[in-house]
Amino acid sequence: MELQDTLNQVFREVFDNDDINIAPDMTANDIDGWDSLSHVNLIVAVEAKFNIRFSNKELMTFKNVGDLLGCIRAKTTNSHDSL
Amino acid sequence: MIHFKCIMPFNSLKYFLFLPVVYLAFYFVSERARWCVLLTASLLFYASLNLPYLLVVLILVAMTTYGFGIWLYQTTTPKVKLALLWSGIAVNVLILVVMKYLPFLSENLKALFTLFSIDVHVQIINAFAAIGVSFYVFQAISYLLDIYLEKEKPERHFGYFALYLAFFPKLVQGPIERSADLIPQLKTQYKFNYNNMRSGMLLFTWGLFKKVVIADRLGIFTNNVYDNVHSYQGLPLLIATYFYAFQIYMDFSGYTDMAIGSARLFNINLSRNFNSPYLATSVIDFWRRWHITFSRWILDYIFKPLQMQWRNWKHWGTAAALIVTFLISGIWHGASWGFVIWGGLHGLFMACSVIYKPYQQKLHKALGIEKSRLLKVMQIIVTFHLVCFAWIFFRAKGLNDAWYVVTHLLRPVAADARYETSNDYLIQKILMGQPREFFIVLLSLVTTVAVSFVVNRDENNSLSVFWERRSLPVRWGLYVSLVLSIIVFAVYESSTFIYYQF
Numbered sequence: 001m002e003l004q005d006t007l008n009q010v011f012r013e014v015f016d017n018d019d020i021n022i023a024p025d026m027t028a029n030d031i032d033g034w035d036s037l038s039h040v041n042l043i044v045a046v047e048a049k050f051n052i053r054f055s056n057k058e059l060m061t062f063k064n065v066g067d068l069l070g071c072i073r074a075k076t077t078n079s080h081d082s083l
Numbered sequence: 084m085i086h087f088k089c090i091m092p093f094n095s096l097k098y099f100l101f102l103p104v105v106y107l108a109f110y111f112v113s114e115r116a117r118w119c120v121l122l123t124a125s126l127l128f129y130a131s132l133n134l135p136y137l138l139v140v141l142i143l144v145a146m147t148t149y150g151f152g153i154w155l156y157q158t159t160t161p162k163v164k165l166a167l168l169w170s171g172i173a174v175n176v177l178i179l180v181v182m183k184y185l186p187f188l189s190e191n192l193k194a195l196f197t198l199f200s201i202d203v204h205v206q207i208i209n210a211f212a213a214i215g216v217s218f219y220v221f222q223a224i225s226y227l228l229d230i231y232l233e234k235e236k237p238e239r240h241f242g243y244f245a246l247y248l249a250f251f252p253k254l255v256q257g258p259i260e261r262s263a264d265l266i267p268q269l270k271t272q273y274k275f276n277y278n279n280m281r282s283g284m285l286l287f288t289w290g291l292f293k294k295v296v297i298a299d300r301l302g303i304f305t306n307n308v309y310d311n312v313h314s315y316q317g318l319p320l321l322i323a324t325y326f327y328a329f330q331i332y333m334d335f336s337g338y339t340d341m342a343i344g345s346a347r348l349f350n351i352n353l354s355r356n357f358n359s360p361y362l363a364t365s366v367i368d369f370w371r372r373w374h375i376t377f378s379r380w381i382l383d384y385i386f387k388p389l390q391m392q393w394r395n396w397k398h399w400g401t402a403a404a405l406i407v408t409f410l411i412s413g414i415w416h417g418a419s420w421g422f423v424i425w426g427g428l429h430g431l432f433m434a435c436s437v438i439y440k441p442y443q444q445k446l447h448k449a450l451g452i453e454k455s456r457l458l459k460v461m462q463i464i465v466t467f468h469l470v471c472f473a474w475i476f477f478r479a480k481g482l483n484d485a486w487y488v489v490t491h492l493l494r495p496v497a498a499d500a501r502y503e504t505s506n507d508y509l510i511q512k513i514l515m516g517q518p519r520e521f522f523i524v525l526l527s528l529v530t531t532v533a534v535s536f537v538v539n540r541d542e543n544n545s546l547s548v549f550w551e552r553r554s555l556p557v558r559w560g561l562y563v564s565l566v567l568s569i570i571v572f573a574v575y576e577s578s579t580f581i582y583y584q585f
Contacts, residue, residue: 036382037367037437040394040401059391060383061232 003073007065010049014042024066050076091131093287093341094294101128105251106348114272118242121250121269121349128251132214140178140216145245147174148223152237152244155230164231171227179220182213187418215255217415219248221380226262228384235263243269252345256338258354259376268351276350282547283347285562289546290340292569297527298334299574300520301326305478312484316491324492327478328471329528332360335374359535364462366432366469381412402434409433416477421485425477432469523572 004022011020015033028034034042046068047053052075062068091097105124112120130138151171158164180188226247229235238244247266253259308315308323315323336357346353354376363369370378386408393400406427413426436443447453472489479485538549550558 036387036390037401039387040390041397043391044394044397054391056388056391057232060388061234 003076004069006049007046007069007072010045011042014038014045022065024064024069026065027063046072052076091128093338093345094291097131102345102348109273109349110275117273118246118269122242122246125246125249125251125254129215129249129254134214137214137216140182140213141219141249142245144175144178144216144219144223145241145248147171148226148248149238149241149244151227152230153239155227156237168227168231172224175220175223175227179213179217182216184414184418218253218255218257218259221259221377222248222262225259225380225384229262238262238266250346250351252342252351253353256335256342257374257376258339258342258356259380260354264354265351271350273350278551279347279350282551283344285344285547285550286340286347287344288562288565288569290337290342290344292527292565293333293337293340293531295573296569297524297531298330298337300524300527300572301330301333303520303574304524305330309478309480309484309488312479312487312491317494320488320492324471324475324488328361328467328474331474331478332357333531359539361467361470362463362539363466363470364459365436365466366429367436369466369470370429370433377412381408381415385411398437402437405433405437406430420482421476421479424482424485425473428473428476432473527568527572 008020008022011022011031012018015031015038017032020031022031028039043054043059050072052072054071054075058071062071091101101124105120108124109117109120126138126141129141148171151167151174155164155167155171158167226235230237238247243266244262246269247260247262250260250265250269305323305327308319309327312320339356343353343355356375356377358372358375360369360373363372370382386404389404389407390401393403396403407430409426409430410423411426412429413422413424416422416426444453447458452458475488475492476482476485479488534546538546550561553561
C-alpha cells in the first residue's frame, strides 16, 4: 500500500491534480491529461522518485496502473536484495 | 507517382457482382470451409490487379511472418528472441523497400553522384506498383511485435493467418487491423444477422456516394488546377486547395466505409478509421481522428519507443520523436520529396505545439478563455488551415509545383494575359459555365457535413445505429434518395481511390 501512496503522489504532481486516487485497474482513459504525450513525464518522474530505470520492453507492455506498480515493486525489491 | 489500371476497385460494376457471389458461396458452404472461401476470394481480388508478382509478395510476407511468429514464441532466451524479432521485421521492411523505394533511392543516388561529379553508373530502377504491400507489411510487423511483447500468442492455423493479412475488404487500403481484433472474428461461427446485413449495405452505399458523387466531382476541379498549377494564381489555387482537402477525405473515408460495409456482411467488424478529422482542435487531435488505425500504429511502434528512448531530453525528446515519426509516415505514403515534406510539416506542427503548449495553456487561463466556444472554433479553423497547407505538398506534382502554389496562393487574381484565359476558364467552369456541377458539389458537401454533425452529436456516433432508429418510411425515403442521387449525380469517368497508391 505504501508504494501505491508514493506513486499516487507522483501522479498528483505530474498531472497537477490533487484529486487523483490511483487504483491498479486504472488506465490512461481514467485520468485527465494522461495521454501519450504526458505519459513520458510520468515515466521520468517515477524513475526519478524510485531511482530505477525501465527497459524498452517493460515500457511497451504497461496496460494500466497495476502493471506499472508491479514493475516498480519488482525493481525496488531487487535493488534492496542487492544491497 | 505511378498510375495503373485497377480492374476491380470497390466502385466498379465487377465488385458489385463479386461481393454478392462471394457472400453466397460463403453462406452456402459448411462452417469449416468458410475461411477457404474468404481466402480464395481475397487472392482473386488481389489477382484482379493483373500484377502476378504481388501475389508472390503477399504469400512471401504471410509465410515468413507466420514462421517467425511461432519461432519467436517458442524461444525462451531473451537475446535470441530479440534477434528473431529484428530479423522478422528486417525481412518485412526489406520487402517493402524493394517494392516501393528502390526507384527513389536509385534516382537520388544518381543525382547525388552527379552533384559531386562522381562517375559511377547507377542503374535507374523502374517503379513497381506495390498496391497493398505497405498495408499488410505494417500488419505483419505489428503481429511480430505483439508476440514479442507477449501481448498475443501466434496463430497456428496458416489459413486463418493468411486471411488476417489478405482479407479482401481491407487488403489494399486498410483499415490496418491487429491480429487480436481480426483473427477471433474470422474464427467465430457465422450466423445470418439481419442488422449487420442492413448496416453493411448502408455503409457501403454511403461510402459509394462520398466517392462517386463528391470526391470524384471535386477531383475534376482539383486535377484541372493541380495538374498545371503554373497557369493559375490566387483564388483558383486557393479553391483547389480547399477542394482537395475535402476530396481526399471523401475519397479515403468513402473507401473505408465501403470496406467496413463489405466486411460487415460476413459479420466482421473492421476498425474505425475516421472521426470527423476536420473538426480537430489541434494537429495532434487531427491525428486522433484521421486514418486512425495508421496513426495508432505509428504511435505505438515508432513514436512511443523513440519518445521513451529520448525521455531524458523531456519536451525536446518528445518533439524530436514526433518529427522523426511523421517523416517516416511521409515516406510510408510514397517515395517522393512531397510526401517527406508533408510528413515533416505535420511532425513540425506537433513538435512546436509540445514545446509551447504549457505557455499557451497559461495564456488561455490568464485571459479566462480556456473554456470559451469561440476559442474552440478558432482552434478548429487554424488546425484545418495547417492541415490544408500540408496537403499542398501531398497533392502537387513535385516540389517546384508545391512551392509555386504556396507562393502564389494569396496573390490577387492577375490581369496578366498569361493567367487571364485559364482563370476565366476556371471561374466560368465553376460559377457560370457549369453551375450544375458547382451546385451538386456544394449541395452534397453540405449534406455530408450535416449528416456527420447530426451523427456526431448522437451518443453512439455511428451512422448505422442512428439510421436504425428512424421510422420505416423515413429510412426507406433516405435509402431511395441516396441510391437515386448516386445514379443521377455520380461522375462516370473511371477513377481509382487516392490511397491505392500507398
